[in-house]
Amino acid sequence: MKYQVIIPAAGQGKRMKAGKNKLLLELEGRPILIHTLEVFERDSDCEGIILAVHSDDKEALAELAVTHEITKVKNMVLGGKERQDSVYNALKSVENAEMVLVHDGARPFIAGSVIKELVKEAEIRGAAIAAAPVKDTIKKAADGVVQETIERSSLWQVQTPQAFRTQLLMDAHQRAEREGFTGTDDASLVERMGEEVGIIESDYDNIKITTPEDLYFAEAILAKRRQNN
Numbered sequence: 001m002k003y004q005v006i007i008p009a010a011g012q013g014k015r016m017k018a019g020k021n022k023l024l025l026e027l028e029g030r031p032i033l034i035h036t037l038e039v040f041e042r043d044s045d046c047e048g049i050i051l052a053v054h055s056d057d058k059e060a061l062a063e064l065a066v067t068h069e070i071t072k073v074k075n076m077v078l079g080g081k082e083r084q085d086s087v088y089n090a091l092k093s094v095e096n097a098e099m100v101l102v103h104d105g106a107r108p109f110i111a112g113s114v115i116k117e118l119v120k121e122a123e124i125r126g127a128a129i130a131a132a133p134v135k136d137t138i139k140k141a142a143d144g145v146v147q148e149t150i151e152r153s154s155l156w157q158v159q160t161p162q163a164f165r166t167q168l169l170m171d172a173h174q175r176a177e178r179e180g181f182t183g184t185d186d187a188s189l190v191e192r193m194g195e196e197v198g199i200i201e202s203d204y205d206n207i208k209i210t211t212p213e214d215l216y217f218a219e220a221i222l223a224k225r226r227q228n229n
Helices: 032-042 058-067 083-091 112-125 166-179 186-191 212-228
Strands: 003-009 046-053 073-078 099-102 127-133 138-142 145-150 156-165 198-201
Touching: 003 032, 003 083, 032 046, 032 058, 032 112, 046 058, 046 083, 058 073, 073 083, 083 166, 083 186, 099 112, 099 166, 112 127, 112 156, 112 198, 127 186, 156 166, 156 186, 166 186
Parallel strands: 003 046, 003 099, 046 073, 127 198
Antiparallel strands: 099 156, 127 156, 138 145
């Protein structure tokens, strides 16, 4: 099934301490965002990319897309105060797409096979998320004291992309706006409507580059992929 993808790219990345949009930082000579966009540029099922951007970055990002031959960027909309606002702004500009994905611009290592499975699952259920099983022991604590150890077999580390029937995601965002609700991710907006959200198992390479330390992991992933090719 064909889809369009929304990529929020308006964050200032304060935890990266780079003094600019972290998506403009380079990995092996190319901006992080370009690595991410190339995944969808290569996917024949992707019919368009909508970027939610900060006004200060719009011109630079448009130039980068041209320079790196990213042809599927259909629109750039201004981001909002919160990530949820940015996604909603971009969602309003989606046209002629039954399926929409939402993906973090700072996750350049998503596997194409996972994207395909997400779209299939969302076609059936209406919504699906990429996630990886939790590996660490998880404990619930209060006031610095452990309260209980959580059984981790049913716990998942949520990633993106998240895939949705377009109208379902629009309904969820409209309801959240009416009710003043801010979720932790787009799937949480759908969940609170009582809708099912399927899970597609992803892998641990699909990291979100958030802190300076994450850049080392990103370089290691790129090196591993070169060795495997």
